[in-house]
Amino acid sequence: MELIALDGFFVHFVAPAANTTYTTFLAAQQHLFSRGSVHIQSSDPTVYPIIDPKYYSVPFDVAVATAGTAYMRKIAATPQYKTILGTEVVPGAGTDLTTYTTSTGFTTEYHPVGTASMLPRNQGGVVDPTLKIYGTTNVRVVDASIIPLHISAHLQATVYGIAEKAADIILAAA
Numbered sequence: 282m283e284l285i286a287l288d289g290f291f292v293h294f295v296a297p298a299a300n301t302t303y304t305t306f307l308a309a310q311q312h313l314f315s316r317g318s319v320h321i322q323s324s325d326p327t328v329y330p331i332i333d334p335k336y337y338s339v340p341f342d343v344a345v346a347t348a349g350t351a352y353m354r355k356i357a358a359t360p361q362y363k364t365i366l367g368t369e370v371v372p373g374a375g376t377d378l379t380t381y382t383t384s385t386g387f388t389t390e391y392h393p394v395g396t397a398s399m400l401p402r403n404q405g406g407v408v409d410p411t412l413k414i415y416g417t418t419n420v421r422v423v424d425a426s427i428i429p430l431h432i433s434a435h436l437q438a439t440v441y442g443i444a445e446k447a448a449d450i451i452l453a454a455a
Contacts, residue, residue: 282349283309283390284356292371293388304366306357308349309390312431314339319396334393337383346382392436397426411450423447 284306290297291305317334337343357366368374372381400406402415406429412421423444425436432439 282345283311284349284353285309295371303370306353307388308346308353310342310346310349311433313342315342316395334389336387336389343379343383346387347378350378350382390435392425392431394425394428394431394436397422398429399427400429411454412447421447421451 285308287305287307289305290303291307297303313336315335315338317332317336317338319333320331322328322331337346354369356362357369372378372385397407397414398405399408399410399412402409406415408414408422408427412423412427414420414422425440425443427443428436428439
């Protein structure tokens with residue numbers, strides 16, 4: 282769980298009131314157990330794939346997200362913050378956090394991984410240890426989609442590492 286405090290209004294489904302200052306507290310889940318899918322639906326590359334993230338299809342994810350949001354409420358209620366913060370705007374005091382978390386209040390950190398996992402093919406893998414797509418001879422995947430499970434961090438540095446390793450693999454095979 283990443284606990285984030287932002288100077289500003291960070292809610293994607295409600296517009297902030299004009300001429301008002303905001304602080305946003307949010308709890309961002311790092312390790313979801315829910316697993317979705319991405320499938321091509323056409324050989325035409327301009328046709329978007331079918332994406333079903335299946336957010337909150339595992340009850341434990343709901344429990345963790347709800348607990349994270351509840352914990353951020355506790356932080357906002359501490360003496361250090363209570364004196365400088367105003368009224369809770371979203372979701373609003375007294376709102377059921379489970380309902381809020383799994384419907385209106387859900388957002389993502391936009392860090393998808395694992396859509397082309399580097400795993401053995403019989404375990405659902407898409408690429409081998411040389412980053413080649415199974416069943417091809419010269420098509421490799423070099424991005425966050427090869428990471429089979431989420432990491433407890435933002436992805437940028439890890440993707441740089443994947444790219445560096447891919448360069449070594451490709452040069453060694455040349």
